[in-house]
Amino acid sequence: MSRYDRQIKLTEVGPEGQKRLRNAKVLIVGVGGLGSPAAMYLTGAGIGKIGLMDHDKVDMSNLHRQVLFQESDVGRSKATVAKERLENQNSEVEFEVYQEPLTIENAENIIKQYDVVLDGTDNFETKYLINDACILADKPWVFASIYKNEGQLSVFNYENGPTYRCVFPKSTRENISCEATGVLGVLPGILGTLQAAEVLKINLGTGEVLSGKLKLINMMQASEQTININKHSEEVEKIRKNGIAPVYIDCDLKNKEQWYLDVREVFEQPKPKGKKVLSIPMGDLTLRYQEIPNNQEVFVFCQSGKRSKNAIEILKNEFGFHNLKNVEGGIETIIDG
Amino acid sequence: MKVTIKYFGLVAEAAEKSEEVLELNGELTALELKAQCLESLAIADKESVQIAVNQNLNDTITLKDGDEVALLPPFAGG
Incomplete structure (x- = not known):
């Protein structure tokens, strides 16, 4: 059957x-x-x-x-x-x-x-x-x-x-x-x-x-x-x-003078705009760490605050960064509006 | 005239009800009614809320007595 x-x-x-x-x-x-x-x-x-x-x-x-x-x-x-x-x-x-x-x-x-x-x-x-x-x-x-x-x-x-x-x-x-x-x-x-x-x-x-x-x-x-x-x-x-219309949902961050590092994957939303927002996904950090300023405070964020904490550990231990601060609550806490 | 409003998703949540009957005075389009209904509600993106009148998606139509208006926000969960 x-x-x-x-x-x-x-x-x-x-x-x-x-x-x-x-x-x-x-x-x-x-x-x-x-x-x-x-x-x-x-x-x-x-x-x-x-x-x-x-x-x-x-x-x-x-x-x-x-x-x-x-x-x-x-x-x-x-x-x-x-x-x-x-x-x-x-x-x-x-x-x-x-x-x-x-x-x-x-x-x-x-x-x-x-x-x-x-x-x-x-x-x-x-x-x-x-x-x-x-x-x-x-x-x-x-x-x-x-x-x-x-x-x-x-x-x-x-x-x-x-x-x-x-x-x-x-x-x-x-x-x-x-x-x-x-x-x-x-x-x-x-x-x-x-x-x-x-x-x-x-x-x-x-x-x-x-x-x-x-x-x-x-x-x-x-x-x-x-x-x-x-x-x-x-x-x-x-x-x-x-063609495909990208739905990059953009947003502004509260402090426009501050340097930020976004360690989320490129497809994660919303995407903050601004000249002082760097986007380097976790997996690319060891390749692109030189793009991160090391002479002034940089806030590192992800969706929840967990990955960014790990990212800071890596950047500190492997590349000697001492100017990085974690955004504890993730991106939602630093969005303007 | 009387119009029934049906709320869905986070709109129903913000309105704390899923349905109500409103007594309206004068001519009103569906879009104007939506603005009136959402005015006092804490909804960040009101533009994304769509309107159906008598089960047809349409926001330009002028409402008449007995119409049923649905306010539909998009859902993302899966």
Whole structure:
């Protein structure tokens, strides 16, 4: 008996539909709360190739919602662990692991190799990046996002339909993650599973795809609403003409006379502007330490204050810097406004 | 005229309610109503909040009695 027998029995699938799934390629960007259940159901359904993209490592605080991971996985690469786990679930599926973030440089090239993108990300920058790259590569993407007990879901850029920018034209600095707000594990479970369902319908070419509509789900109130959205062709044309629009959410720092060193990765947001703000990611410090002034006070920051503390240790012990001060609470404490 | 407002995400949180019915006097566009509703709320980026009138995304429409207006902030979590 075929492993897919129970879905092939459906008239919407049938042997022909199963073949379509077998030939489908799906890229999952972010293998976390949304990406975990989505990846498991798509693997179960027999999608031909699944790309698993995540530059993050498994943390104990992920386990209540990121159902792909076990205690013994803590500290390991999410994308790699996901591949191992999913290969055990279905050895017929081909997996490609990307232990790197989606960037302006790699987005279009990677997305071109797939039929659909499933957005499992937790930040606005990557959502706009997926959106723009999908416009350029002419691929649909299945969006979901969560805030506390609420979720949003839609399929963008599907058969020339509306895109994320048609709903939210501009990015915002209010980048509030599940880490910051809290979330019950079931909510990304529900949204991620609905995303997988949209991916299956797109690949099967059957059913009503959630394009031109934004579904709003409130788990606590057990309520749902669907909003109709229209395409704003000018938003799409702008991207087609000018390429991916970087969503560098810039900000000012309180003290413009002060030297700062930002040791976060280049894709981390928001990006402070100013002549006295140096950006050198942790990994590049030993190569670029000479760019850092050593004759006046420099404040070192990252997102939370932890990495910058380590950076100062390295710069002090290995390169003799004695003029560095840590920004304890991270970037949010030094932003102006 | 009476208009029902539905709040979502951090807007609902700031407003401390998910729904209310407002009695409005005179002509008002959806965008004007949004400005009025968000005026006293602590929301840093009000521009990012989108408006739907009777389940259709639209901010230029002039409101009429019985309309349902939804205020939708973007969500980032995953």
